[in-house]
Amino acid sequence: MQTSGESNREKRMARKLKLRGMSSAAANHVIDRLMRFRIEVPSWGYADTGTRFGKFTQDAAAVDIADKLADAGVTHAFTGICPTVAVHVLWDFPHGFDPAVLRLAKAQGVRIGSINPNLFQDQCYKYGSVTNRDPNIRKLALRHILDSIEIMRRVHSRVLSLWFADGVNYPGQADIRQRKALATAALKTAHEAMGRGQVMLVEYKPFEPGTYFTDFFDWGSSYVFAKAAGPQAKVLVDTGHHLPGCNIEQIVAWLIDEKMLGGFHFNDRKYADDDLTVGAIDPYQAFRIFNEIAAYEHETGKDLDIAYMIDQSHNVKPKVQAMIQTACTVQQLMAKALCVDRKALARAQAAEDTIAAEETLRAAFNLDVTPILEAVRKAMGVPESPLEAFRSSGYERQAARKRRAKRKALGLSGGSTYA
């Protein structure tokens, strides 16, 4: 921020922050970092999704990739921090890669981000994809990963994001070590096909759809697989993919320390992989994760080079609103983590003053960072209150009208259920 010729507004912001015990230099540091902070949205977060019991549809939900890119464009236009969109290959390119998608994305002011193969929906994957005992099915799965790497090249994406639904439902159903070996072999082959500068992210999840075990079940398994695959493979932490009570920030700190953290899928949860919007249940949990990132960046003076991504399904919230709400929450929690008084924390830790140490974290978590966020948004040229501005923009009403007509023309009906 300017030191001379400051606008009245900036002076007011500095005053407000001082009242909150923060110097302008510290606030400027936070603002600078937030100016570089970006988070990727998932294309599937704009489409109708549901639970395994059915889907509840929304008129304004995206029908196709063009709608998803339009929604992503508007998310970015209102927040300034979501310039890329993750795609799921078979959901977004059901007829194969279409170069028109690149033009559509450009027209909406966004780019294609991480490429996610779909290795979970086809009937052939009932007993696994890369860990299936049938070599022909393993070949199909690998082919799809290799095709996805080719799509990465065509859309200039850096990130291949791998989530495997592979797993089993009953003890005795399969050989655990054999499946580990099959997964390792597939990842190695995929890694060999990747270009320089591309990253392979290996996600984990303790259960679902496999209820006895999944082959990629925790951060340790992803770590072992990524190490075996090669130097461009890293671990992807989806915050919803942990058993209750798990200390996620400790996992994050370890992965950072091991240089094996590749990125995040952010969402919140109450019970399992609920895919709720970030901060809906436990914003302090997300703050503690950002605190680990901020601590590392403070120590090294460098931004952590990882992929920040949202992975949510909005079953009852309007899609774009849920995404804007999430992006703003993530930005706010990152801001709070950047406000932790690192010197005070180090002093308290050195003195074994547990209360002071914890209070240092809580002070940052409880800090009202609105003036900082407003300054960042002003500099980015986006509304100071993105969610409010979007809600009064009329976008949703228009999208609902157009998409209702599109569904009708395409003969698409509503939800789905078991029977």
Ligand code: PSV
């Ligand atoms: C699986 O639960 C997951 O978290 C993976 O990241 C998928 O790509 C995503 O959700 C899609 O629903």
Ligand code: MN
């Ligand atoms: Mn995920």
